Amino acid sequence: MPPVPSFDPVSVRAAFPILAAGAVPGMNGRRIHYLDNAASSQTPRPVLDALIRFETAERANVHRGVHRLAEAATAAFEGARAKVARHLNVTEQTIVFTSGTTMAINVVAGAFGDTLSAGDEIVISELEHHGNIVPWHLLARRRGVVVKALPVTAEGLIETAALERVVTKRCRLIALAHVSNVTGAVLDLAPVRAAAGAVGAQLLLDGAQRTPHGPVDLPALGCDFYAFSGHKMFAPHGIGVLWARPELLEAMPPFLGGGGMIERVTLTETSFARPPRRFEAGTPPIGPAIGLGAAVDWIAGIDWAAATEHEKQLTQRMLDGLAAIKGLRVIGPTGLQGRIGVVSFVLDGAHPHDVAQVLDAHDVACRGGHHCAQPLHERFGVNGSTRASLAPYNDAEDVDALLGGIADAVAKLA
Amino acid sequence: MSDELYQKAITAHAKAAVGAGRLDRADSAATIDNPLCGDRVTMEVKLDRGRIAALAHEVRGCVLCRAAASVIGRHAQGLTRAEAQAIDTALRGMLGGGDPPSWPDLAAFRPVARHKSRHECVMLPFDALVKALEAAGPAAAGAGPAAKR
Incomplete structure (x- = not known):
């Protein structure tokens, strides 16, 4: 994935104390891969x-x-x-x-x-x-x-x-x-x-x-x-x-x-x-x-042209990785056209809460459930999905941690 | 963290799915939703002199929920409403940090105590069972001699 010129997610992340390595208790010095931004994003230092x-x-x-x-x-x-x-x-x-x-x-x-x-x-x-x-x-x-x-x-x-x-x-x-x-x-x-x-x-x-x-x-x-x-x-x-x-x-x-x-x-x-x-x-x-x-x-203060391009690259990386997982189905657009970096999916034989719980063990914060959108899930014949959602502080490591966690969830649950 | 929740004992219960299905003619039934995740459990019972003679459940839920329903399927035969209520209360107590209820299989759920957001996943089938027995009215209130479990 070629980096987007003028956009550096690591320096963006540096403004968010909770995303620093060791910031979250019980993680033994590791950083959290926060992909639950569609629920609540994190707060940068100037806001604090x-x-x-x-x-x-x-x-x-x-x-x-x-x-x-x-x-x-x-x-x-x-x-x-x-x-x-x-x-x-x-x-x-x-x-x-x-x-x-x-x-x-x-x-x-x-x-x-x-x-x-x-x-x-x-x-x-x-x-x-x-x-x-x-x-x-x-x-x-x-x-x-x-x-x-x-x-x-x-x-x-x-x-x-x-x-x-x-x-x-x-x-x-x-x-x-x-x-x-x-x-x-x-x-x-x-x-x-x-x-x-x-x-x-x-x-x-x-x-x-x-x-x-x-x-x-x-x-x-x-x-x-x-x-x-x-x-x-x-x-x-x-x-x-x-x-x-x-x-x-x-x-x-x-x-x-x-x-x-x-x-x-x-x-x-x-x-x-x-x-x-x-x-x-x-x-x-x-x-x-x-x-x-x-x-x-x-x-x-963010260069949104660059941030949007960065988000698109990460979304593509996520969609490509998800498409390669057998028994996984993305709910919604499977391409980049007309979408932002919010991606929900269902995994055959695995409940979204269980998937999100396994992801937590991989330091990945994702949302499992109906996301307060029960009619939509009903439309797709499922009672819930697992959702990963991006913010400018996310990078390829976060997406890869997600994909690795899903592979483990498949082994454990599906 | 997830390993303790998805230990063999729990996944084995979920896979076994003892009691999964529907009864031909249930005396009483109850369906409960977990509004947080949309999970749903339907519990059906057939009663004999105030005790559970047969039981079946349909679960749309996670591993913990399915495992809990399966444990009910394994042990609920012969239970009265008061006994089911007591197990439900004791299980909630265990998730709050107390001792396990009298069914040894429920000790496997002890690690769930540390995950508050998952307590209701375990409780949903038990709450549905209690609700089904309550819905049976007087038929489930007075228990006759204990049936063999």
Whole structure:
């Protein structure tokens, strides 16, 4: 595998303390081969430094106090919002901090969903994460909306040819994964955008798996809502973002009520703050938000053209290695076209939990299970799969450790 | 680490799959899912005066889950609901660091105690058995004279 000029995963890895040899207790000085990035990525030193700085020199609640710590905390928190907005090429007022992707989608289901009527339709797909299925099921119970799903092809792609049949004039929202958390397939956006536009439906993209793989130019995507999590993109757990077109945010009622999201409260009524704070009831996750700001700064420092090429090479190495294992089947695209470095597979006669357990003995961290995508696994006739997912700090050694571990799993289990 | 979980005793139980299949006419049955991994166990029982006369299970699960179901298939004949509940409780206790239950085969699962994320894999068939016996209602409540095990 020829190295990609200007990209060195080892120097990228050096910024991540947990990935250093001996960092993880019980590994006798070895380093972990961390390939569970689609679940949670690791956190680089600049993000940890930002968290420590907040906790040791700026910690206070935001927006309410006048003392110096409150001022510093508010400046750092709103500064993070500005960084995230710049990262996505949008305005600060359109960035709503949430606890993660799931909460961001629940905000849309709760607030935008409140404007829907019985019989209105929401279109999702068979490959969605439960976080982009269950909120719509709950909305269906509350308001009588109808949830419909686009099928998935044998290659693990959303069948866009079905859009014409599934998306009707009653469709008010199409909500799809920008990138599948199981197959790594990237959504073919143009036909979806056209289908939404044709019936005046809004388009929500679940960006949880896309945002860790380089900056996203939101206006260029042409969607109406975008949701993602910090913890999959090198930031702390407990922070996420809902972005929405400003006119949608202005028109939506609040989802949760409480402190921070109001304009005026009397004993009989409440008027609400303008977005984004209308959707941020209660004390927000201040430290994690500041960490997310540091993470987008860190991401901005990566040469993503080179990092993407590096990821493609590793993905190819992984796909080639997996293809050579008898009885192993990749769920989803088997080539590099239209996918990122998230690869799931099933091994005849071996349960994904057992495979992941054997991989752990080889110092390889992978995910076994349904990855919160039971309908997709049902589509492929399995109850789970084993998933390896890449980040810029991974290298050929990690992939080779994975392949070696799978060979051992075959010997032990299959 | 994986070696202790996939030791011969456990893989042999999983391979043996004692009791795997369905009963012709079950008196009671229960299906339990593990929401974390999507595994599913169906346990069927036929009862005679409050004791298990026959048992069958269908397992969609990992080695640990299949092995645990097979141990049930080997030992559950003649068990009352209270005895099944007691084994279930004792097994959970062993996974929490306590002593093994009275069935010697269950001692093989002792290394699972160190892997909290795998406890439910072992417990799923036992919980399904208890649920099936509970679902049988009064038929499983009052036990007659102990049948030969």
